[in-house]
Each structure stands twice: as structure tokens, then as C-alpha cells.
Amino acid sequence: MSALREAEETYRRMAYDTFAQDLKMGFNLGFCRTFAVPEIARVLAATGRMTQHTRVRAKATGAMMYGLFEHGLDSEQGAGTIAALDRLHAPFAIGDDAFRYVLACFDLAPMSWCAAHAWRAPTDAERTASHTFYLGLADRLGIPEVPATWREFETWMRTYERAHFAATPQGRELWQATRGMLADRVPRVPRVLGPLAGAAADSLFDDRARDxxxxxxxxxxxxxxxxxxxRARAWRGRRTRAREAL
Incomplete structure (x- = not known):
């Protein structure tokens, strides 16, 4: 079995079993993080889909990605999804660095979320599987010069954010349209905080992104x-997994 096929199998287990809910939350956070890059925020805001039909747009993006996880990059369904992604991005003048950053957010943000908040942290092998999957996606989408390892990609991502994060009206508009939906997806937090759930969503990001x-x-x-x-959610997850292992 090729390295990509093995990585896809590992990633599929993470997406549908090991970190099923946490991976979804990490994807949402990663996607929102792209709003902090002016080049990306302008494109997302210009279409109007994220600000006017936020939940529909988020659901469509999730369905495309999870279709790739389920069927694989080189399946008939995967090839169709990749062709659709190419068509979706074709009308916009987006630089290679911006495409690499979006890829980094989808690859690394879910792993970072799981490391911080899931019932256990991903292993290095699981992180490598994620990166191998996204290297394969980058190759099929024609995104060049993606760092070869996830650790190198993390370093590249931090450097890119320091150089490119900036406040824009579009970034603010996108975040305001999305923060309520994101708060709803943090289990139990909205019920704890009630009307402050939007602020709970703000707290999921670092100061650089919030700015x-x-x-x-x-x-x-x-x-x-x-x-x-x-923390309570992660503890419950560990207890549940321990009972299932008996």
C-alpha cells in the first residue's frame, strides 16, 4: 500500500472515530483563521456566500472535504471534488502563498485543536498522516512548495501569519457572520455562558487572530x-473511551 493510501486510512479513522467531533471543530477554527489574511478575506467577502449564507457555505465546504476523507483523493468521487475545487477558485487571483496558508489551516489547525482539547493528543504518526494527505491534495490542486513535514509547515504557518495578518473590514464582517455558528459548535460552552457565547468563540483564538x-x-x-x-468535555471523552476499552 502506498504512503498516501495508508495516510488516508489513518486520517479516515481520525475523522470518523478517534477525533470525530474535535476534527470538525478544528476545521471550523482553521477556516475562520483564514479571515485574518486580507487577500483571502477579500475573496471570501466578495462572493457574499460566507456573509449572507454562512451555514450553507460552511456545510458545503465540510461536505466537500469529508467526501475526500471518505473516498480518497484518487477515487472517482475524489477526482470530481478536486475538479470542483479548481472551478471554484479559478475566477479569483489568489497567490500561491495564500493557497498554501489555507492548506495549512486545514492540515494543522485541527491537529492543534485535538492536541489542546480532545480526549487525547494526536500522535506524531497521526499528524504525519494528516500532512501526507494534504500534501497529496496540494499536488492535485497544483499548490507548489508545501513544506515536506508538518513541523516545517507549522514553522512556515507562524512566519506567514506574522507577516500577513491584518485587520480589514472584510475580515471583521466574515468573523461577525461566523462567530455565532462557531459558538454553537463548542459543546456545552454556549449553555454555560448563554448570551456571552459569542465571546466564548472569540476566546478560541489567539490575540493576533482576534486583532x-x-x-x-x-x-x-x-x-x-x-x-x-x-477540560470537562475532554475528561468525559477520556472516561468514555476507557469504558469502551473494557
Whole structure:
């Protein structure tokens, strides 16, 4: 079996079993993180889909990605999805670095979320499987010069963010359209915080990203309640997995 096929099998287990809910949350966070890059925010805001039909657009993106996870990059369904992605991006003048950054957000943000908040952290082998999958996707989409390892990609991503994150009206508009939906997807946190759930969503990002979204740093009470809810969720996940292993 090729390295890509093995990586796809490992990634499929993560997406549908090991980290099923956490991977989805990480994808949402990764996608939102792209709003902090002016070049990307302008394109997303210009179409109007993310601001006017936020949930529909998010669901469509998720369906395309999960179709790739389920069927594989070189399946008939995978080839159709990749062709659709090419058509979707063709009308826009987007630089290779911006495409690489979007790829980094889909590859690395879910793994970072799982490391911080899932019932256990991903192993190096699982992180490598993720990166191998996205290297394969980059190759099929014609995205050049993606770093060969996930650690190198993380370094590239941090450098890119320092150089390119900036506040824009489009980034703010996209985040305001999305933050409520994101808060709804953090299990139990909205119920804990009620009307402050939007601020809980803000607390899921670092200061650099919040500044680019023109979002305020949430109050300490909100940050603490969010962390506590996520720790409790991870603890419940560990207990559930331990019982299933008996």
C-alpha cells in the first residue's frame, strides 16, 4: 500500500472515530483563521456566500472535504471534488502563498485543536498522516512548495501569519457572520455562558487572530468558563473511551 493510501486510512479513522467531533471543530477554527489574511478575506467577502449564507457555505465546504476523507483523493468521487475545487477558485487571483496558508489551516489547525482539547493528543504518526494527505491534495490542486513535514509547515504557518495578518473590514464582517455558528459548535460552552457565547468563540483564538478580526479580548470570566467547559468535555471523552476499552 502506498504512503498516501495508508495516510488516508489513518486520517479516515481520525475523522470518523478517534477525533470525530474535535476534527470538525478544528476545521471550523482553521477556516475562520483564514479571515485574518486580507487577500483571502477579500475573496471570501466578495462572493457574499460566507456573509449572507454562512451555514450553507460552511456545510458545503465540510461536505466537500469529508467526501475526500471518505473516498480518497484518487477515487472517482475524489477526482470530481478536486475538479470542483479548481472551478471554484479559478475566477479569483489568489497567490500561491495564500493557497498554501489555507492548506495549512486545514492540515494543522485541527491537529492543534485535538492536541489542546480532545480526549487525547494526536500522535506524531497521526499528524504525519494528516500532512501526507494534504500534501497529496496540494499536488492535485497544483499548490507548489508545501513544506515536506508538518513541523516545517507549522514553522512556515507562524512566519506567514506574522507577516500577513491584518485587520480589514472584510475580515471583521466574515468573523461577525461566523462567530455565532462557531459558538454553537463548542459543546456545552454556549449553555454555560448563554448570551456571552459569542465571546466564548472569540476566546478560541489567539490575540493576533482576534486583532485581525477586530474582536475584543473576552473577559477573564468568559475565558475561564470556556477553558473549564473544554477540560470537562475532554475528561468525559477520556472516561468514555476507557469504558469502551473494557
Amino acid at each position: 485581525a478580526f477586530s474582536a475584543r479580548r473576552p473577559p477573564a470570566l468568559v475565558r475561564g468558563a470556556t477553558r473549564a467547559a473544554l
